[in-house]
Amino acid sequence: xxxxxxxxxxxxxxxxxxxxxxxxxxxxxxxxxxxxxxxxxxxxxxxxxxxxxxxxxxxxxxxxxxxxxxxxxxxxxxxxxxxxxxxxxxxxxxxxxxxxxxxxxxxxxxxxxxxxxxxxxxxxxxxxxxxxxxxxxxxxxxxxxxxxxxxxxxxxxxxxxxxxxxx
Ligand SMILES: [Zn+2]
Numbered sequence: 001x002x003x004x005x006x007x008x009x010x011x012x013x014x015x016x017x018x019x020x021x022x023x024x025x026x027x028x029x030x031x032x033x034x035x036x037x038x039x040x041x042x043x044x045x046x047x048x049x050x051x052x053x054x055x056x057x058x059x060x061x062x063x064x065x066x067x068x069x070x071x072x073x074x075x076x077x078x079x080x081x082x083x084x085x086x087x088x089x090x091x092x093x094x095x096x097x098x099x100x101x102x103x104x105x106x107x108x109x110x111x112x113x114x115x116x117x118x119x120x121x122x123x124x125x126x127x128x129x130x131x132x133x134x135x136x137x138x139x140x141x142x143x144x145x146x147x148x149x150x151x152x153x154x155x156x157x158x159x160x161x162x163x164x165x166x167x
Contacts, residue, residue, distance in 0.1 A: 006076045007060060009068035018069060021049060021062070025090055026146035028155065034089035034101065036155075037062045038143045045135030046087045063102045066090040074104065081105045081113055086159070088139045134161070 011018065024039035037047040039062065047062035063080040070092050074080075080102045082089055091101040105113070138161060145154035 004061075004064060004074075004077065004079060007064060007068045007074045009065065009072065011069070011072075017051060021065060021069070024049070024062070026150055027091075028150050028152075031094070031097075032100065033091075033150075033155075034084055034086050035091035036086075036142055036146050037088040037090050038146060041088065041136060041139045041143065043136060044087075044132050045137075045139040047090070047139075062088075063090045066092055066102060067104050071104075077106065078104050079107065079110055081110055083113070085117060086142070087135055088142055137161075 009018065024037055025035050026038055027033070027035045037049075040048040040050070042048050049060050049062045049065050051058045051060060061080060063082065064074055067080050068074045081104070082101070083093060083099050083103055084091075084101050089101055093099070093101045093103045138158060141158035141161075142155065145151055145158045
């Protein structure tokens with residue numbers, strides 16, 4: 001994808017767009033649970049949300065869109081970073097616990113965060129998902145796990161990459 005441009009989400013102007021965005025999200029019951037994007041997923045394992053702005057189509061990352069709902073605007077070059085190490089999570093980290101879920105940051109912050117997780121700071125250290133293929137596989141498994149509502153066992157299995165055989 002192109003480098004991230006400025007993204008504006010105005011609750012009054014973009015109400016229908018926000019409602020469509022929310023229709024693609026399944027939330028877990030605990031604050032530690034991720035809110036999982038169940039819409040389109042790209043080859044890199046990250047979600048895709050398609051908008052029409054000013055008559056032209058636009059594709060954005062759902063977790064960055066979620067940040068824009070919260071703050072009204074995400075500046076060019078500012079990324080959404082996953083402290084939960086789950087590319088399809090769109091839950092914004094709470095002010096009281098910024099070490100969960102999606103936070104905003106620069107590319108430099110992202111490099112620092114990835115190095116920290118490689119040192120063992122990630123929540124899901126059981127199996128690393130550094131490759132695009134594995135990341136997409138997990139994202140698709142998570143989407144499947146919540147297709148009929150939040151299934152805690154299926155979500156945990158998908159996060160750990162421990163999928164039962166699908167018949
Ligand atoms: Zn999360």
